[in-house]
Amino acid sequence: MNDRMQRLIDRLSQEHALSLGEYEELIAGRTPESAELLAQRAVEAREPIYGKTVFTRGLIEISNICKNDCLYCGIRRSNRNVERYRLEPDVIVACAQEGYELGFRTIVLQGGEDSFFSDEILCGIVSRIVASCPDTAVTLSMGERSRASYELLHEAGATRYLLRHETATREHYERLHPKGMSWDARMQCLYNLREIGYQVGAGFMVGAPFQTNAHLAQEMRFVEEFKPDMCGIGPFIPHHDTPFKDHPAGTLELTCYLLSMIRLIHPPVLLPATTALGTIDARGREKGMQAGANVVMPNLSPVTVRRQYELYDNKICIGDEAAQCRSCLQIRMRNIGYEVVIDRGDIRKTAHTNSVRLCHQE
Ligand code: SAH
Numbered sequence: 001m002n003d004r005m006q007r008l009i010d011r012l013s014q015e016h017a018l019s020l021g022e023y024e025e026l027i028a029g030r031t032p033e034s035a036e037l038l039a040q041r042a043v044e045a046r047e048p049i050y051g052k053t054v055f056t057r058g059l060i061e062i063s064n065i066c067k068n069d070c071l072y073c074g075i076r077r078s079n080r081n082v083e084r085y086r087l088e089p090d091v092i093v094a095c096a097q098e099g100y101e102l103g104f105r106t107i108v109l110q111g112g113e114d115s116f117f118s119d120e121i122l123c124g125i126v127s128r129i130v131a132s133c134p135d136t137a138v139t140l141s142m143g144e145r146s147r148a149s150y151e152l153l154h155e156a157g158a159t160r161y162l163l164r165h166e167t168a169t170r171e172h173y174e175r176l177h178p179k180g181m182s183w184d185a186r187m188q189c190l191y192n193l194r195e196i197g198y199q200v201g202a203g204f205m206v207g208a209p210f211q212t213n214a215h216l217a218q219e220m221r222f223v224e225e226f227k228p229d230m231c232g233i234g235p236f237i238p239h240h241d242t243p244f245k246d247h248p249a250g251t252l253e254l255t256c257y258l259l260s261m262i263r264l265i266h267p268p269v270l271l272p273a274t275t276a277l278g279t280i281d282a283r284g285r286e287k288g289m290q291a292g293a294n295v296v297m298p299n300l301s302p303v304t305v306r307r308q309y310e311l312y313d314n315k316i317c318i319g320d321e322a323a324q325c326r327s328c329l330q331i332r333m334r335n336i337g338y339e340v341v342i343d344r345g346d347i348r349k350t351a352h353t354n355s356v357r358l359c360h361q362e
């Protein structure tokens with residue numbers, strides 16, 4: 001690795017920011033050596049805040065019915081080859097309770113933008129989960145909704161919201177989405193959610209069609225400025241029934257590199273090693289952890305519908321029961337020296353205080 005790359009990594013570790021040109025340079029000039037150094041620095045940055053703990057989120061995919069037509073997504077409205085489903089509120093609450101018993105203290109409800117889930121129905125589900133799962137964070141990932149809707153859901157007890165911005169560049173957004181979907185509207189949702197008081201998760205796909213290193217530099221700048229509480233990044237994986245079926249998937253290598261950069265830009269960020277990363281490489285989630293991630297999101301959806309929530313091809317874990325998913329990840333993490341904990345897994349905002357606390361506990 002040349003001196004220039006070394007200096008950029010040093011500065012990123014110390015200053016948690018670079019210029020746009022420097023971000024791009026660090027990404028474009030990457031080598032196995034720079035990836036290794038970045039990963040080492042990312043793990044060092046995570047250590048005083050989260051140690052070797054891994055937070056889990058139990059993901060319930062509540063509906064694959066969607067009014068949107070995102071060009072990359074397997075459950076887009078135009079895909080006639082999907083068998084559509086929607087879970088009954090009682091089933092969703094039962095899945096959450098099962099998750100609670102298995103040790104999950106964060107439940108994520110994710111789905112397509114399905115109008116069945118009105119504010120009234122969704123608020124009812126959220127409050128039932130809050131009432132029956134003590135000390136559990138209810139997270140929603142149900143797409144774009146009005147500010148008033150986000151407010152009602154927050155009052156009902158949802159405290160976190162995951163809404164990937166998908167790309168920090170308007171022109172790029174417009175190439176990934178049909179006319180009528182707006183980058184500004186999506187970004188506004190993130191700001192609304194934050195103002196209402198949610199812990200907010202943003203994110204993007206690595207290797208999305210038409211993505212350039214300049215776009216990725218903008219992603220890094222976005223993380224630096226918005227400082228999302230959580231940042232979900234995973235490789236784009238083509239789905240055979242979408243317009244992007246012939247585009248190549250994102251790589252493990254670049255995803256891990258960006259995970260490390262994001263950890264260094266915003267050390268307390270909650271960073272999942274995603275299912276998509278586990279899909280493109282059998283040890284993808286382990287490698288994500290070793291690059292600086294600290295969250296995994298096992299599937300809690302009923303096995304009967306797993307196959308139908310197919311955002312991309314070859315998605316893993318479609319046959320495993322919830323308990324198997326959790327214990328499989330527990331074993332995988334233990335094998336690399338990490339420990340899955342029973343914890344809400346809130347963001348720890350003050351690195352310094354937490355490093356002191358962790359030292360005292362030992
Ligand atoms: N309707 C919700 C949930 C979307 S699915 C919302 O709008 O937020 C969750 C995420 O899966 C998306 O934000 C997208 O980044 C990712 N995703 C969709 N299709 C994908 C694909 N083909 N490859 C990888 N990730 C994909």
